[in-house]
Amino acid sequence: MSEQLADWTKGEQAITYQTCGACSHVQYFHRGFCAACGASDPHEARASGKGRVYAASLVCRAATPGTRAHVPYNILLVDCAEGFRMMAHGDSGLAIGDSVTVSFKPFAGKLVPFFTRET
Amino acid sequence: MSFITGVGLTPYGKHEGSSSLDLMSRAAQAALDDAGLKRAEIDGILCGYSTVSPHIMLATVFAEHFGIRPSYAHAVQVGGATGLAMTMLAHHLVEAGVARHVLVVAGENRLTGQSRDASIQALAQVGHPDYEVPLGPTIPAYYGLVASRYMHEYGVSEEDLAEFAVLMRAHACTHPGAQFHDPITVADVMASKPVAMPLKLLDCCPVSDGGAAFVISRERTGEAGLRIRGCAQAHTHQHVTAAPALSELGAEISIARAKEASGLAISDVRYAAIYDSFTITLAMLLEDLGLAGRGEAAARVRAGHFGRDGAMPLNTHGGLLSYGHCGVGGAMAHLVEAHLQMTGRAATRQVRDASIALLHGDGGVLSSHVSMFLERVR
Numbered sequence: 001m002s003e004q005l006a007d008w009t010k011g012e013q014a015i016t017y018q019t020c021g022a023c024s025h026v027q028y029f030h031r032g033f034c035a036a037c038g039a040s041d042p043h044e045a046r047a048s049g050k051g052r053v054y055a056a057s058l059v060c061r062a063a064t065p066g067t068r069a070h071v072p073y074n075i076l077l078v079d080c081a082e083g084f085r086m087m088a089h090g091d092s093g094l095a096i097g098d099s100v101t102v103s104f105k106p107f108a109g110k111l112v113p114f115f116t117r118e119t
Numbered sequence: 120m121s122f123i124t125g126v127g128l129t130p131y132g133k134h135e136g137s138s139s140l141d142l143m144s145r146a147a148q149a150a151l152d153d154a155g156l157k158r159a160e161i162d163g164i165l166c167g168y169s170t171v172s173p174h175i176m177l178a179t180v181f182a183e184h185f186g187i188r189p190s191y192a193h194a195v196q197v198g199g200a201t202g203l204a205m206t207m208l209a210h211h212l213v214e215a216g217v218a219r220h221v222l223v224v225a226g227e228n229r230l231t232g233q234s235r236d237a238s239i240q241a242l243a244q245v246g247h248p249d250y251e252v253p254l255g256p257t258i259p260a261y262y263g264l265v266a267s268r269y270m271h272e273y274g275v276s277e278e279d280l281a282e283f284a285v286l287m288r289a290h291a292c293t294h295p296g297a298q299f300h301d302p303i304t305v306a307d308v309m310a311s312k313p314v315a316m317p318l319k320l321l322d323c324c325p326v327s328d329g330g331a332a333f334v335i336s337r338e339r340t341g342e343a344g345l346r347i348r349g350c351a352q353a354h355t356h357q358h359v360t361a362a363p364a365l366s367e368l369g370a371e372i373s374i375a376r377a378k379e380a381s382g383l384a385i386s387d388v389r390y391a392a393i394y395d396s397f398t399i400t401l402a403m404l405l406e407d408l409g410l411a412g413r414g415e416a417a418a419r420v421r422a423g424h425f426g427r428d429g430a431m432p433l434n435t436h437g438g439l440l441s442y443g444h445c446g447v448g449g450a451m452a453h454l455v456e457a458h459l460q461m462t463g464r465a466a467t468r469q470v471r472d473a474s475i476a477l478l479h480g481d482g483g484v485l486s487s488h489v490s491m492f493l494e495r496v497r
Contacts, residue, residue, distance in 0.1 A: 072313075075255075
């Protein structure tokens with residue numbers, strides 16, 4: 001079993017993903033096996049943090065005191081260069097199809113991935 | 120073969136002082152009365168969940184409370200698709216001879232039993248606990264993401280989406296049990312408070328108290344014969360991050376399977392009862408199911424196609440958007456209304472011909488789908 005690399009969900013300023021050694025399937029949600037073919041021990045790697053905006057929704061109504069302090073915040077689905085999709089935050093002006101690159105910003109007690117337009 | 124022999128529905132909105140069990144009991148009693156059955160004749164119970172009063176054995180809690188000792192009972196959890204999923208299971212249970220009369224019931228005091236924030240927070244947990252929930256999404260945000268992409272790919276505008284809210288409100292105005300009775304316009308929807316763009320307050324269903332119930336039986340119990348002709352499901356993902364492309368969503372898969380199971384085509388359908396948690400949900404599902412071409416559903420609303428007197432009357436009670444949404448019971452109101460329409464009991468809302476109805480439910484973020492054809496038989 002390859003070692004699990006720490007990522008933003010564990011407090012590290014990084015995005016990680018897994019690639020299956022048997023079928024090459026790429027997945028973002030960490031598991032001990034490939035969700036496409038079931039092979040164990042997918043390879044872990046750090047992502048480049050580059051991608052394209054697939055979808056965006058500016059949240060103006062939040063439900064907890066911690067998140068309400070941040071409204072409005074833009075939630076994105078980003079298609080990352082390595083072939084997986086992830087949810088993240090980003091600049092409010094971003095449009096679908098924009099090329100973006102990641103940094104990390106504090107949100108409700110955590111550092112979360114925050115995408116801005118690639119310059 | 121299975122028949123829907125009785126339906127029961129409370130008004131939706133505020134039921135101050137009513138518990139989830141109270142609302143379930145009220146709807147269940149109405150459904151039994153409608154079917155002409157006594158408690159002792161019910162030998163199966165399927166029930167939904169209550170976010171206000173969660174319990175690991177809600178079906179037996181309800182059975183004891185209501186005074187039934189069934190030979191088959193459990194709860195079912197498929198989010199917004201739960202009502203139709205229970206109906207599908209009841210259909211198969213009576214066909215297989217496991218039970219004669221299955222009571223399908225749900226109810227929740229979601230509006231007065233907890234704060235609106237608590238509801239929004241509880242529902243947001245359908246997101247991934249590690250990779251989504253820490254980002255502060257809400258259910259409207261999950262659907263806002265889908266809406267942004269759908270609008271981008273198919274050229275749908277916010278004004279287009281607003282048409283569905285206006286239509287559902289117009290229908291609710293004709294139903295005394297609906298939560299909202301004030302007519303709204305496209306301009307009102309556009310001017311309503313932003314929630315999770317492109318979705319604004321009037322693009323979103325409300326939080327409601329209410330209850331709904333049906334009885335599914337092996338034989339009809341009265342004159343009316345309303346048969347479940349065929350049904351099917353599809354489950355492609357749970358989290359929006361893991362959703363397939365728009366052209367590969369579960370609604371298209373489940374409707375294809377339901378057509379095969381029933382031997383019916385969309386051209387046979389005379390009444391539509393479609394899940395409408397948000398305006399985008401309704402627009403997408405109508406197009407996924409083939410009740411409108413891609414990107415054309417809003418134009419059909421404007422042309423009156425989905426109105427009471429249109430070619431395909433849709434959610435004539437007002438849907439989740441304006442009749443109300445009390446959790447599992449929310450979409451069960453769609454089936455109750457379809458039943459009333461199909462049995463000629465919809466009063467001033469009655470449509471010309473509801474001989475065959477298509478029902479569709481969606482749970483999660485377009486994650487779980489159930490499609491069902493109902494048919495009136497003489």
